[in-house]
Amino acid sequence: MPTNLELLSPAGNLEKLKYAINYGADAVYAAGQSYGLRAKSSNLTLDELREATKFCHSKSTKIYITVNIFAHNRNIEGLEKYLKYLAELKVDALIISDPAIFALAQEHAPNIDIHISTQANVTSWRSVKFWADLGASRIILARELTISEIKEIHEKVPEVELEMFVHGAMCMSYSGRCLLSSFLNGRDANQGFCTQPCRWGYKLVEPTRPSQEFPIEEDDYGTYILNSKDLCLFDRLEEIISAGVTSLKIEGRMKSLYYVANVTRAYRTALDLILAKKTVPKKLRTELDKVSHRVYTEAFFDSFNSMSTQYHKTSSYIRSYQFIGEIVETSDQVKIAIRAKFSVGDEIELIFPNPNDDRKIIVENIYDEDGNSIEFTKPNTNIILKLNEAIPENGIVRMKKNEN
Ligand code: SF4
Incomplete structure (x- = not known):
């Protein structure tokens, strides 16, 4: 090695x-x-x-x-x-x-x-x-x-x-030979401006019948052909x-x-x-x-x-977990900079540089920065969690997405 x-x-x-x-x-x-x-x-x-x-x-x-x-x-x-x-x-x-x-x-x-x-x-x-x-x-x-x-x-x-x-x-x-973005909307990938038209869905339209769209199908799924x-x-x-x-x-x-x-x-x-x-x-x-x-x-x-x-069914991302915040303080309380909502009663996961430190917790309480108890978090705010144990620094909070 x-x-x-x-x-x-x-x-x-x-x-x-x-x-x-x-x-x-x-x-x-x-x-x-x-x-x-x-x-x-x-x-x-x-x-x-x-x-x-x-x-x-x-x-x-x-x-x-x-x-x-x-x-x-x-x-x-x-x-x-x-x-x-x-x-x-x-x-x-x-x-x-x-x-x-x-x-x-x-x-x-x-x-x-x-x-x-x-x-x-x-x-x-x-x-x-x-x-x-x-x-x-x-x-x-x-x-x-x-x-x-x-x-x-x-x-x-x-x-x-x-x-x-x-x-x-x-x-x-x-790699490096793509002209799609440059051709379709003047944003040159080779200058750093790719708009990712390879992820778009495409249909065929005859110019005199703009309301009539024909699917492009390489196979049963064939929309995202690129x-x-x-x-x-x-x-x-x-x-x-x-x-x-x-x-x-x-x-x-x-x-x-x-x-x-x-x-x-x-x-x-x-x-x-x-x-x-x-x-x-x-x-x-x-x-x-x-x-x-x-x-x-x-x-x-x-x-x-x-x-x-190539994957033809969809160009969407698979997202089974949501990134909901960064732990920005771990001294006597855990302060989290919130990116997405979670509520009292939710199960959240705290992950850390060493995977052995990871843990799941059921949220029992959430406090705003003034110490008021709140029921759920709002993005772009800081909140406090009171945990019963010390945790390492540089943690990230995520939550499993509801499959329904
Ligand atoms: S991301 Fe897609 S559109 Fe952009 S350079 Fe690559 S293949 Fe071309």
Whole structure:
């Protein structure tokens, strides 16, 4: 087993970054407010990037910054300044897909490692070697590779670090080659503005009969013909490690802090057990069903079968649990910043960085911040719970959704 194995989690903002680290990430990836591919995520201001880097390094965690748009002429000047700023912060690496930004980074941030983004579609050992010869220290492989291809890449160029996505949403098209959003509403995915038209439902309309809609059916369900399932390689971690991949990446900079924390924790716990040569309990896998997700797939891991990665019934998320708050104070009382409603009498679950600390409680009392007893919580308020026991810090509160 490699000693430099890394669990890499998304950090869509400063708060999520801290949860990712507290719940077990070895490294996080984030973006500034320009030049990354998740422009709709809140992302980090220049000052927050400084704070994030400081926080990560104080926790011995690495921070990688995505600069993976495909740049136009108008971007170049701003990129030069931005790259110099990231160099001054001493972030641990830049994630890049465009050769122009690669060259600019070598010029303006020469001491910062460069990781080649999955957007660059690296699918062969020769392409890995190409980027490594130019100075890249790590390659984030295309999602469209099988594990035997990845193994062969590692055997041919063992000196180059390999990173791969193990969990999260996927594109229906080849990563980085999608023009759907740009074509349908002028929002360019390759500039970070994807509006996810692959998740939309489509119907056929004849222009002179606008009120008459014809379903598009590939099969009995065939409405969401472009909708990809979500990747989940939780059951394949040992094979991934044996193939020579050293960084395991979780997608989700636009997901909630609960999603980031719980998915990170599940993979952290599994990796630690695998490294200790212990069995990963089946119930750990069920934690991945308790965050909002689409139907899971192992995608191209065994073979390149694109049909098995699509889900036609719906593009909606499966949500069996609701994220209802963050525990923000644990001193003599438990203060919770509320995201969703729960009431006296409900069963809620408190989860913590160490799964052994998790507990379920039936809510016997709720107090507002002035100490008044209340029957139920309202989003965006703080409430107090009086528990009979001390609890660890950084807890998150969730509740099973009513199945009716
Ligand atoms: S439209 Fe869908 S497939 Fe295309 S870039 Fe956006 S998320 Fe990916």
